[in-house]
Amino acid sequence: MQSLAKEITDLWQARALLAVMVARDLKSRHAGSALGFLWLYAQPLLTIAAYFLVFDVVFKMRLGEGAPTRALGAYLIVGIIPWLAFSDAIGRGMNSLVEAGALLQKNPMPPVLFPARSVLSSAVVFLPLIALLVPAYAGLHGFSAWLLLLVPLLALAVLTWCLLAYALAILAAALRDVIQVVTFALGVGIFLSPVLFPPTMFPRELAWLLWLNPMTPTVLGTQDILLKGAVPGFDVWLAMLVWPAVLAVFLDRLVARSREQLIDWL
């Protein structure tokens, strides 16, 4: 794990620059628009509003037995916000190295800054929205102290995104086709997750497929905490730890094999 440790040291030493880069990245996402930073939150907020109005106010759709809540809109909102965050972070993080090619070729700076910047700025946009959901859902179960578990859960999730985004960014630098494949996977991946349907609705013999999605434990955990005020199960926490561990080993290899030439591939 020497290579990865070196990347983490580099990242830590450049943390001041990283903060500047995150701020600039967020600003560049709405540069030139009149409403400015409101646009960053417009898409997820409108999604929340639409799900709530359509499913819970107008059609009053209900989930069947075994679901963590009866109201479909409330259920969807809890899953969709982490999923949007994930898909935004991975999509931008994966492209970050290729897009930073000119910058990296002219300035001596660690490449790891770029995927880290993309993931962190996505986190800065979406995580406050999850916090915003807390008071809305607390009514379902009273203010349970377990709500605080959201903090370690989401921290582990952001760590996983960072590792995955960096690994994909390196692969995309080696072969641009990776971007197309992953963009497609992000598009259909939501169907292989508990965001739209409770796991109980999946065919029993295919349910294991859900765990191939790195977002499944995060979504399940968020649902447990927000909808039921409960502690997520052992399987959720295990998966939350296994994903970053596996990705760290994989990324360490990738970094060791690509370090010297990465800049030339951009």
Next chain:
Amino acid sequence: MQPALTVSGLGKLYKLYDSPRARLRALLTGRDTHRPHWALRDVSFSLERGHCLGVIGANGAGKSTLLKLIAGTLRPTTGSVRLGGAGRVTAILELGAGFHPDFTGRENLRFASALIGISPAQAARLEDSIIGFAEIEEAIDRPVKTYSSGMAVRLAFSLATAVEPDVLIIDEALAVGDQHFQKKCVERIDSFRRNGCTILFCSHSQYHVRQVCDAALWLDGGSARLMGPTEMVLAAYETHVRLLDSKQPEAAAPGAGPAAAVHKALEPGQRGTIREVTIGPLQPGPQPLLRGDTLEVTVLAQVAGDEEPNVAVMLEQVGGVGITSVATHVDGAHAVRLPDGNWRATVTFPELPLHSGEYVVSAYLFDAQGILVYDEWFKYARFLYASPARLPGLVSLRHRWS
């Protein structure tokens, strides 16, 4: 004293893959199927504070690779780069990479300062002087996409050189903005050098290398072919280039008539070119023998727009001993505009104080400020001179017996 820069055994191996697919496979499986290509191999040297090293060599000789390794944008495969002292390295490789078109000049300036390691406090202190040097006070709060390319480059150069570096790396980047600004750039780099900044300079223009560098490094196929005093290395390099040229059939024979001088379109990006160099008056006959004791060199040149170019002429003995150089911008002379738009400059050396021998003339074309070399015809025209004096020597000096 500790050298400002020590490069030892520096090498850079590029792994060439047949396709990006092979690259991905190697990345995932660890099984390498690359062909090795050493862009730079085993280069070692050290530079004292305040020295200037010119890096010369053909395209693909590894000049840019060397500069990027020292700048730190590339990682070396072998060897190391050590900096003496605090060691701030500034590289002027490509200016303005990293400017975001939607942000204002000031916002870009702040971000770019962070990129090159200037703290926010220091950046705030330097901001006014950077903007002042770039001369874009009125545009600094407009988005960079509204800038002309010259303005963006001026801002980038001004920022890159705002903090005086210990080692400055310049890769053919002297062509910055308009002529007025170019002059300021050259002056700023000059003042760094006087203050003890070590400079690495890579240029195709041997004139510039001659003018500013104490030492030169000739790279050939990724290896250091020769390093030493500028004049020695350049002479060896020029001989090498001439030998290569002479093997090519289309190379002009020395002293022979040049291609017809016509006012044809300049190539894209080209700002000036020499069209013709003639020397005379010559005796009729196969040998270019000078008639009389007056040498006239006429340079015909074409430049883009209405810029008035400067012309320099260098006279050398064929063996490579320099005799003299003259230039319009040094002498306060002017080239003459011809009706067809070309420019002509003629320099006359009356009562040529030379001994008999074989001499060679080089011509250079400069911009209006006499800074940028647009074109050079190095050792283009050869002539023989038969001096009335029959004694050996090179030049006749004024003298007195007593």
